[in-house]
Amino acid sequence: MPPRATVTPIALAVLALLQEGPMHPYRMLHELRIRGQMASVRRSAGSIYHAVTTLERRGLVATEGTHRTGRRPEHTAYVSTEHGRQELRRSLAAMLRGAGTDPSTLATALIWIDMLDASEAADALRERVAHLQKALTTATSGDAASAAAAYRAHMLRAERDWLVELVRRLEQRPLRKDSERCHEPDLADLYSSTRVLPWS
Template sequence: MPKSKRSNLLALAVLSLLNESPMHPYEIGVTMKKRGISDTIKLNTGSLYAVIDHLLKNKMIRAKETLKEGKHPARTIYELTPAGYDEFFDWLRYLVQKPVKEYTQFAAGLAFLAHLSPHEAYELLRKRKSNLAEQIKTIRSSIDITQQSGVSRLFIIETEYELALLEAEKIWLEQIIRDISEGLLTIRKSDEWKWSK
């Protein structure tokens, strides 16, 4: 797949799991949930099957075998092709080394913050800071439990990254909230933030 087509991270997850061993789609979904990959990459059944079809059409994966067990429907086991193997590692290396602009919902909200009154912006940001504190507490607890169960830190490194981002955002929010409360945020130096209702 050309780099411009590498927008669906669910495809990366499928390639990753099939790099470990051949699996059927249901097993891929269960493994993603069990490992917490679905906390990082959005997963739903329809999307998973669409990604598998896309990878099949692009010859990144192939059907290895189809198994029928009892009354269950037949399940097709997929495996990586050599092209899928190369694509997985090329894509993974690209993601790790190349910073890219990511468009978050919070950044979009901040872009239009001036449409709110200073009081409302202050209150909403305080609530966000409180919600962040809860998320941080939950993630720290999850990391502790996971590490105590013997899971290698390498397998939860994306959770550590998420925690670091949340902690940095919380520190930044505290400063913005302080600046709003002290009247330091204005449109221009001579204006006050007061045009909103």
């Protein structure tokens, strides 16, 4: 069985943000808000602090130092450790691969997909597509007359087709980095169009 992600979506976001440099939790929250990514991680400031504490306990992040700006309270900045960088890539690939998980997990992984090499991301998504195809075959092999069964088959087919197109794009060009990125697909994009892609 392929390895599973060992960090939550919010912890993945923390690790990804720390690849940009030292940050304190409040700034992480600010960055997620201004980038429009709070809806994907679905968490509050308290959740970010909890994620940082858990990651530090696991040795995935470390304290960089305590700073004060003007009259504001002191805050502690964190950095990613080498173990944290490795776990980010491993868990990100696992989230991309993980068919059958909460769709919001895939949406979160897609935000940070450029943390992986294009070939690594494509390999993970091919596995997801294979799982989706199996699930679709099962969903359409029995009684598909009910609205629930038809809905599930439609959603599986839509995700599969969208990801097949995404893999094709990954094979054609490398992922863009933060300074070059266009709009990442949100959950509505994922299920409504095979043409709304980060590289469109």
